[in-house]
Amino acid sequence: MRIKEHPILDFKETKKLHFMYNGKQVYGFEGDTIASALHALGIKTLRHSIELKRPRGFYCAIGNCASCNMIVDGTPNVRTCITPLKEGMQVETQKDKGVYNETR
Amino acid sequence: MKHVDLLIIGGGPSGLAAAKMAAESGVSSLIIERDTKVGGQLVKQTHMFFGSEKQYAKTRGINIAEILINDCKEHDDKISYMTETTVVGLYPDYVVTVMDRNHKYSKIKANTILVATGASEKVLAFENNDLPGIYGAGAVQTLMNVHGVLPGQDVVMVGSGNIGLIVSYQLMQAGVNVKRVIEAASVIGGYKVHASKLKRLGVEITTNMTVKSAQGNGALESIVVQKLDDDWQFIPGTEEEISVDALCISVGLSPLSNLLSMVGCEMKYVSALGGNVPVIDHSHETTVPNIFVAGDVCGVEEASSAIVEGYYVGLIIGNRLGKTHPHYERLIQDFTQQLDNLRSGPFGEKTRSGLAQLRGEQHA
Amino acid sequence: MLKTTGVPDKALILTRFPDDVILGKPKAITECYEPIPCNPCETSCPFEAITVGEDINTPPKVDFDKCTGCGICVYNCPGLAIIVAQLKNDKAYFKIPYEFIPMPEVGETVHAINRAGEIIGEAKIEKVTLRKKQDKTALIDVSTNTELIHEFVTIRRMR
Ligand SMILES: Cc1cc2nc3c(=O)[nH]c(=O)nc-3n(C[C@H](O)[C@H](O)[C@H](O)COP(=O)(O)OP(=O)(O)OC[C@H]3O[C@@H](n4cnc5c(N)ncnc54)[C@H](O)[C@@H]3O)c2cc1C
Numbered sequence: 001m002r003i004k005e006h007p008i009l010d011f012k013e014t015k016k017l018h019f020m021y022n023g024k025q026v027y028g029f030e031g032d033t034i035a036s037a038l039h040a041l042g043i044k045t046l047r048h049s050i051e052l053k054r055p056r057g058f059y060c061a062i063g064n065c066a067s068c069n070m071i072v073d074g075t076p077n078v079r080t081c082i083t084p085l086k087e088g089m090q091v092e093t094q095k096d097k098g099v100y101n102e103t104r
Numbered sequence: 105m106k107h108v109d110l111l112i113i114g115g116g117p118s119g120l121a122a123a124k125m126a127a128e129s130g131v132s133s134l135i136i137e138r139d140t141k142v143g144g145q146l147v148k149q150t151h152m153f154f155g156s157e158k159q160y161a162k163t164r165g166i167n168i169a170e171i172l173i174n175d176c177k178e179h180d181d182k183i184s185y186m187t188e189t190t191v192v193g194l195y196p197d198y199v200v201t202v203m204d205r206n207h208k209y210s211k212i213k214a215n216t217i218l219v220a221t222g223a224s225e226k227v228l229a230f231e232n233n234d235l236p237g238i239y240g241a242g243a244v245q246t247l248m249n250v251h252g253v254l255p256g257q258d259v260v261m262v263g264s265g266n267i268g269l270i271v272s273y274q275l276m277q278a279g280v281n282v283k284r285v286i287e288a289a290s291v292i293g294g295y296k297v298h299a300s301k302l303k304r305l306g307v308e309i310t311t312n313m314t315v316k317s318a319q320g321n322g323a324l325e326s327i328v329v330q331k332l333d334d335d336w337q338f339i340p341g342t343e344e345e346i347s348v349d350a351l352c353i354s355v356g357l358s359p360l361s362n363l364l365s366m367v368g369c370e371m372k373y374v375s376a377l378g379g380n381v382p383v384i385d386h387s388h389e390t391t392v393p394n395i396f397v398a399g400d401v402c403g404v405e406e407a408s409s410a411i412v413e414g415y416y417v418g419l420i421i422g423n424r425l426g427k428t429h430p431h432y433e434r435l436i437q438d439f440t441q442q443l444d445n446l447r448s449g450p451f452g453e454k455t456r457s458g459l460a461q462l463r464g465e466q467h468a
Numbered sequence: 469m470l471k472t473t474g475v476p477d478k479a480l481i482l483t484r485f486p487d488d489v490i491l492g493k494p495k496a497i498t499e500c501y502e503p504i505p506c507n508p509c510e511t512s513c514p515f516e517a518i519t520v521g522e523d524i525n526t527p528p529k530v531d532f533d534k535c536t537g538c539g540i541c542v543y544n545c546p547g548l549a550i551i552v553a554q555l556k557n558d559k560a561y562f563k564i565p566y567e568f569i570p571m572p573e574v575g576e577t578v579h580a581i582n583r584a585g586e587i588i589g590e591a592k593i594e595k596v597t598l599r600k601k602q603d604k605t606a607l608i609d610v611s612t613n614t615e616l617i618h619e620f621v622t623i624r625r626m627r
């Protein structure tokens with residue numbers, strides 16, 4: 001749910017950004033992080049824990065706890081709470097430690 | 105390798121304040137910030153601040169961030185930034201390793217380093233505490249006040265310190281129903297003016313109570329809370345189930361001091377300061393020469409003191425690098441006095457005793 | 469009570485009120501009982517009616533001879549801990565800070581709320597002021613029954 005009116009803050013509507021979430025096209029807005037865009041869509045589970053595969057959402061939202069790690073454009077372990085959303089991003093739920101495809 | 109005079113790790117209020125004073129002294133600095141923009145915790149704080157005029161009291165946190173950022177802009181020739189960049193390593197040869205937004209690593213060398221990384225929210229142990237829908241209170245504040253997204257409809261806040269109370273009020277302002285604030289201790293932790301403000305809105309604050317477990321299928325649906333006695337033991341038969349779709353945890357902050365441990369600074373565990381903090385002298389220098397600290401990383405306090413500490417350390421670093429601020433003596437005295445004043449009341453007692461413990465001094 | 473529930477005791481509240489004669493003129497009631505490092509009430513009052521003093525942890529004290537009841541401190545207090553109260557024409561008048569939307573409208577009947585957050589009666593909105601310099605904290609003038617003079621603290625809209 002997005003806040004439309006607020007007594008203190010002005011949330012101006014920004015540009016719509018389309019992105020892929022687990023193969024489905026969804027959208028967020030400019031200024032969103034990946035995590036905030038997903039949350040606004042009601043998607044709270046961002047990854048699964050490594051050992052027990054328990055669903056995890058974000059916890060700190062300042063890039064500190066790794067609870068929000070997802071696979072973004074093929075790169076695993078991206079802290080989606082501090083990564084700005086961009087048009088055309090491919091975002092996937094991360095279910096393991098993360099496999100890096102290429103040496104970079 | 106890039107080489108700078110002063111490297112500031114963390115662009116929160118303390119880092120920005122230090123950059124400003126260093127610049128006024130004639131020292132150039134590079135601020136490295138892992139978030140998308142500088143401002144630290146202030147960018148989500150929509151409430152008016154306490155303190156006195158010198159620390160921008162009665163100005164909203166978001167606007168204080170703007171003031172500090174604009175102050176730094178006036179020194180554009182001296183202050184540069186790298187955002188979306190995380191410092192992942194700090195080494196004794198004054199080299200840091202950073203990871204940029206493209207997950208690329210590089211090294212930067214500096215003559216002096218200021219670690220101003222702030223603090224992170226503590227977690228609380230209870231059954232299913234990892235369910236999506238359970239957040240740090242500061243995280244909810246970011247989601248709601250920076251991104252304009254609501255964490256849920258019905259919320260319980262765990263912890264009645266200032267952050268718990270303030271974020272509860274802000275949740276109500278955003279139209280979220282705060283069902284209750286619970287506090288394990290027998291008294292409310294934060295300022296009573298914040299508590300009274302919430303109470304007027306009809307939000308119940310219950311002391312001697314904590315969360316025992318969380319339930320939900322894939323995401324949080326309800327919690328069980330239970331009363332505690334004064335020795336923090338559960339009182340049997342007092343369990344109560346509350347349906348919520350978000351739970352905020354606000355049980356304190358701990359300094360983000362791991363980079364300091366890494367570089368070999370002597371550390372001390374001081375619970376009054378939030379946890380593991382570097383041993384420092386009065387100039388805020390750690391036991392590793394030319395590595396300084398300011399703000400929450402050397403003791404969790406308030407933004408007002410973080411700003412003043414930043415100014416203070418900025419002056420000291422300028423002086424160390426042979427560039428003494430034209431009003432050095434007067435300003436040092438002023439900032440020292442401001443800090444003493446901020447810490448002089450009963451709420452400052454924790455900081456005073458913590459600092460005394462850290463410095464190995466007797467505390468009256 | 470204040471320490472465990474956030475609600476001050478009646479006796480504590482009364483320490484901040486002048487007598488009813490003085491309340492014939494509007495006066496600031498500072499419900500800030502605890503020593504906290506804060507002093508915008510002192511620095512914002514154009515009539516120097518509030519004193520915190522050298523040590524900013526000292527709770528504020530109002531000089532009712534100097535206080536004009538202008539309400540400037542009400543929206544400058546970061547704790548939203550100040551209201552202005554007055555007894556006039558068999559009614560109790562208040563100026564309160566308000567930071568919620570939608571804003572109430574002049575003439576609207578609202579719930580009168582006490583310090584425990586309970587509905588204690590009805591109140592009428594007399595005036596809503598939200599100038600730029602108030603930085604989003606509205607100042608609301610409201611009237612209610614005289615018996616509520618020591619009970620009333622805020623309003624809640626009836627929806
Ligand atoms: C929810 C909440 C409410 C608060 N309310 C109040 C209040 O009402 N009044 C008040 O006075 N204070 C309040 N505070 C406290 C105040 O915000 C902090 O004391 C203050 O922000 C500390 O400033 P700082 O510069 O030390 O740290 P921060 O503001 O935390 O800034 C640290 C910065 O460093 C960055 N960083 C950390 N690690 C790295 C790294 N490895 N690499 C790069 N960058 C890094 C972070 O992203 C952050 O931007 C509140 C805090 C919180 C969390």
Ligand code: SF4
Pocket residue numbers: 495496512513514515516517518530534535536537538539540541542552
């Ligand atoms: S109401 Fe006006 S005169 Fe009275 S204390 Fe407040 S600011 Fe001063």
Ligand code: SF4
Pocket residue numbers: 297498499500506507508509510520527528544545546547548549550
């Ligand atoms: S400004 Fe408000 S919170 Fe601050 S000291 Fe004055 S009355 Fe108390």
Ligand code: FES
Pocket residue numbers: 057058059060061062063064065066067068069079080081082
């Ligand atoms: S939620 Fe903690 S790193 Fe993103």
